[in-house]
Amino acid sequence: MRQLMIKRWLWVSLWAVLAFISYRSEAESLCPAAIPETANGNLYEELGEGEILHLPSDLVFMRCSLGQTWQNGACIGEADTFTWQEALQISIGYDYADSQNWRLPNVKELSVIAERACVRPAINEEAFPSTPADDFWTSTVSVQTQSGQSANGAWSVAFFNGTTSLRNVERNLHVRLVRTR
Amino acid sequence: MKRETGLCFALYFSSFTIRRKFAMFTRYLFMLLSLLVVCLSISACGGGGASDDAPPSSRQAILVNAGTDISLNELGSAELSGAASGGSGIYTFEWQVPASITIEQASTDSASAIVTAPVVAEETSYTLSLIATDENGQTGQRSITLTVLPVNELPTVVINVNQLENYAPFAFPVNAEVVLDASQSFDLDPQSEEEAPLSYEWQQVAGTFALNGVATNESQLRFMTPVITRAETAQFMLSVRDQEGGVATARQTIEFVGEEGTLAVVDAGTAISVFSGEIVSLFGSVLNDAPNAGPYTFAWEVLNNSGVRVEQQLRETQSWQSQQVDAHFVAPNVAIDQVLSVELSVVDRFGKTVTDTVEITVYPKQKFLINDTGVSTFASSGQLSNIYQSAYPGQDAQYGADALAAANVDIKTGRGDEGFDFTRLNENGDPVDDQVNNNSQQAACLRDNITGLIWELKSSDTNAINYTAQAYTWYQEEDNGNDAGAINESGDSCNLSGTRCNTQAYIDAINALGLCGFSDWRLPNHYELQSIIHYGRAQSPSVDIAYFPNTGSADEYTAQVPLWYWTRQSSADGVSNDIARNAWAIDFANGLDNQLQKTSERKVRLVRAGRGN
Numbered sequence A: 001m002r003q004l005m006i007k008r009w010l011w012v013s014l015w016a017v018l019a020f021i022s023y024r025s026e027a028e029s030l031c032p033a034a035i036p037e038t039a040n041g042n043l044y045e046e047l048g049e050g051e052i053l054h055l056p057s058d059l060v061f062m063r064c065s066l067g068q069t070w071q072n073g074a075c076i077g078e079a080d081t082f083t084w085q086e087a088l089q090i091s092i093g094y095d096y097a098d099s100q101n102w103r104l105p106n107v108k109e110l111s112v113i114a115e116r117a118c119v120r121p122a123i124n125e126e127a128f129p130s131t132p133a134d135d136f137w138t139s140t141v142s143v144q145t146q147s148g149q150s151a152n153g154a155w156s157v158a159f160f161n162g163t164t165s166l167r168n169v170e171r172n173l174h175v176r177l178v179r180t181r
Numbered sequence B: 001m002k003r004e005t006g007l008c009f010a011l012y013f014s015s016f017t018i019r020r021k022f023a024m025f026t027r028y029l030f031m032l033l034s035l036l037v038v039c040l041s042i043s044a045c046g047g048g049g050a051s052d053d054a055p056p057s058s059r060q061a062i063l064v065n066a067g068t069d070i071s072l073n074e075l076g077s078a079e080l081s082g083a084a085s086g087g088s089g090i091y092t093f094e095w096q097v098p099a100s101i102t103i104e105q106a107s108t109d110s111a112s113a114i115v116t117a118p119v120v121a122e123e124t125s126y127t128l129s130l131i132a133t134d135e136n137g138q139t140g141q142r143s144i145t146l147t148v149l150p151v152n153e154l155p156t157v158v159i160n161v162n163q164l165e166n167y168a169p170f171a172f173p174v175n176a177e178v179v180l181d182a183s184q185s186f187d188l189d190p191q192s193e194e195e196a197p198l199s200y201e202w203q204q205v206a207g208t209f210a211l212n213g214v215a216t217n218e219s220q221l222r223f224m225t226p227v228i229t230r231a232e233t234a235q236f237m238l239s240v241r242d243q244e245g246g247v248a249t250a251r252q253t254i255e256f257v258g259e260e261g262t263l264a265v266v267d268a269g270t271a272i273s274v275f276s277g278e279i280v281s282l283f284g285s286v287l288n289d290a291p292n293a294g295p296y297t298f299a300w301e302v303l304n305n306s307g308v309r310v311e312q313q314l315r316e317t318q319s320w321q322s323q324q325v326d327a328h329f330v331a332p333n334v335a336i337d338q339v340l341s342v343e344l345s346v347v348d349r350f351g352k353t354v355t356d357t358v359e360i361t362v363y364p365k366q367k368f369l370i371n372d373t374g375v376s377t378f379a380s381s382g383q384l385s386n387i388y389q390s391a392y393p394g395q396d397a398q399y400g401a402d403a404l405a406a407a408n409v410d411i412k413t414g415r416g417d418e419g420f421d422f423t424r425l426n427e428n429g430d431p432v433d434d435q436v437n438n439n440s441q442q443a444a445c446l447r448d449n450i451t452g453l454i455w456e457l458k459s460s461d462t463n464a465i466n467y468t469a470q471a472y473t474w475y476q477e478e479d480n481g482n483d484a485g486a487i488n489e490s491g492d493s494c495n496l497s498g499t500r501c502n503t504q505a506y507i508d509a510i511n512a513l514g515l516c517g518f519s520d521w522r523l524p525n526h527y528e529l530q531s532i533i534h535y536g537r538a539q540s541p542s543v544d545i546a547y548f549p550n551t552g553s554a555d556e557y558t559a560q561v562p563l564w565y566w567t568r569q570s571s572a573d574g575v576s577n578d579i580a581r582n583a584w585a586i587d588f589a590n591g592l593d594n595q596l597q598k599t600s601e602r603k604v605r606l607v608r609a610g611r612g613n
Helices: A002-026 A084-091 A107-110 B023-028 B400-406 B503-513 B525-533 B554-559
Strands: A044-048 A049-056 A058-062 A067-069 A074-076 A137-139 A151-160 A162-170 A178-180 B016-020 B031-034 B063-065 B071-073 B075-078 B083-085 B092-096 B103-104 B113-116 B124-133 B139-149 B178-182 B197-205 B220-224 B231-243 B245-257 B265-266 B271-273 B279-287 B297-302 B311-314 B320-329 B336-347 B354-362 B378-380 B383-385 B424-425 B445-448 B452-457 B564-570 B582-587 B592-598 B606-611
Touching: A107 A137, A107 A151, A107 B525, A137 A162, A162 B592, B023 B063, B063 B139, B071 B075, B092 B103, B178 B320, B265 B354, B279 B297, B279 B336, B279 B354, B297 B311, B297 B320, B320 B336, B525 B564, B525 B582, B554 B582, B564 B592
Parallel strands: B071 B139, B271 B354
Antiparallel strands: A044 A049, A049 A058, A058 A178, A067 A074, A137 A151, A151 A162, B063 B083, B075 B113, B092 B124, B103 B113, B124 B139, B178 B220, B197 B231, B231 B245, B265 B279, B279 B320, B297 B336, B311 B320, B336 B354, B378 B383, B424 B445, B445 B452, B452 B606, B564 B582, B582 B592
């Protein structure tokens, strides 16, 4: 009987350790309970080769940010940053996964993969591993000049919480490319 | 019968094969064959012709005949023979020769042997001795002299010349590398295997001098062609010296085609695919080794669709050796996939034309599932423009429904600014506007033909339940991040009967009203509310103002005051104790979004139907 108790205690300890480990691994992104998901895994279909299809929009996104390398289901390396012009220029003819039709997503396209149930990063990390919780460029220029915004602003999506905001085009932001299926 | 009455001495140069010691030269196995037969009648000499000057001693009862003295070229061979007499029984024969002499004797039963002369630098004499022994052990000896003459085969010169793509053999453009490669030259008779068999000396004997600073004593001559305008002939002479000082020379003539004959390298860019109505970015380039071949004339043309007009943009260039030739065109409206062959043609100042072609695949017009942004403006450095900017390629305005609308590719069910596609509905939910009759007065709701969403429209009537200036706290009993928000019990910011001016109360009132015949109105989520943002509008409001009137008041537009509209989405940012006190809202003055306190009073635009997300 005493041996059984010890065994149980061991089991409980093991589960506690496992639970702690899994908590630690999920702690990268904070997803408070009770907030509805907006871009969960059901909306995606894996295409292989580091591409993923967002079903509601029929858009194919790169799973890694530029600078990272898709390897065994993970995005390896540091995500690069680019000025807006660099981001546009690098997108044209970008050769990846047998396609040269990659482009910078516009502000509505990039916003559809924002997972508003999570922060830091506000994205589904299974679909888009190791996404920096930071600003990503869109292809959409800011046309409003009335509030002091001149043509040196472009829209970005901030994947720390999913918000859209204007950034000076000289800023260095991350890039995730998209293509139309 | 051992005594030969006539000795026939056959001398012949055997065929011999020299295999170069370098493996790379094995295909140059070289065979020389010569045969010389000299028959000498020695009958005049009698049986002992060679022994006249040496009378046999008492112990030398054996008389030996070793033939006559012989002379050979180096590496030449001769057959030796001899005979013995005066002894008893059967003789055995043995040749004694210096170590450097190769001799092959098939059997000691016979004096027959083949002697091969060594390589010599000068005429050299060797003594060859034939010893005969009879059955009783008596011996006899006779010597002859082998004289070896040196022979130097001159080296054989082989020059290989590199050939450049797009040019004839031996023709070279300006600033090109020429490689005259004589490393396959060879010498048949090197003296030593330890030293290099050959040495080289190159010189230029005709044409614009091209060998400044060029190593001219190696087996390969590598140099860059000079920049000259007109074509000319250049000649190079190579002297190859072997170890014995023998020199062979050869000349190689090549053509410098000059700038007038130098071809530009034209690249029409990357093959991509687009949809009908989208703007195709073309990035061409010209590289030319000739620095003075410009200015060029450029022309882009779609070879298999004359209806497509390509506009090109030249970027400033520092040098005619590198020029970017950007261009763009609007993809034609096609019913099935069409592959366009787009050619970049470049003519230099000498009139030479070089072309390259890129294939652009155009797909039929696309069915969009999400709304485009409304932006048809291009940005360049600090400037906004309606014109494509090749230095900022791949902008929003280039793709999607807005681009199609700009290209008059009709994809719409209804109408709307840019790529937006709306149809107005009356109080019963029936469409009330069409292309002919813009019947906006009767509109109560608006259908988005792309997303399938049906939107509530706002009113400027201060007494209307949907009066635009009315504001509501966020209140939602489900999916609320553990905070339902604020009931706003004594609110006076709305026209609802009762005092609760919150979002749920407004939803309940509209559903009770059955707006446009529907009772499933709700707050939009973030994606839905963002879908109608018109990011292409330079002034407030950021929405298609013709189809969403009264998003704010005219005064609010002018004053650029925020026009925050609620979404149903609680914000995960700023959550404490698992309670989300903020919800997402979008400012229709400029399109920015934010997370606002649920207790704050904001505008509301309800939605229903749609495809979700």
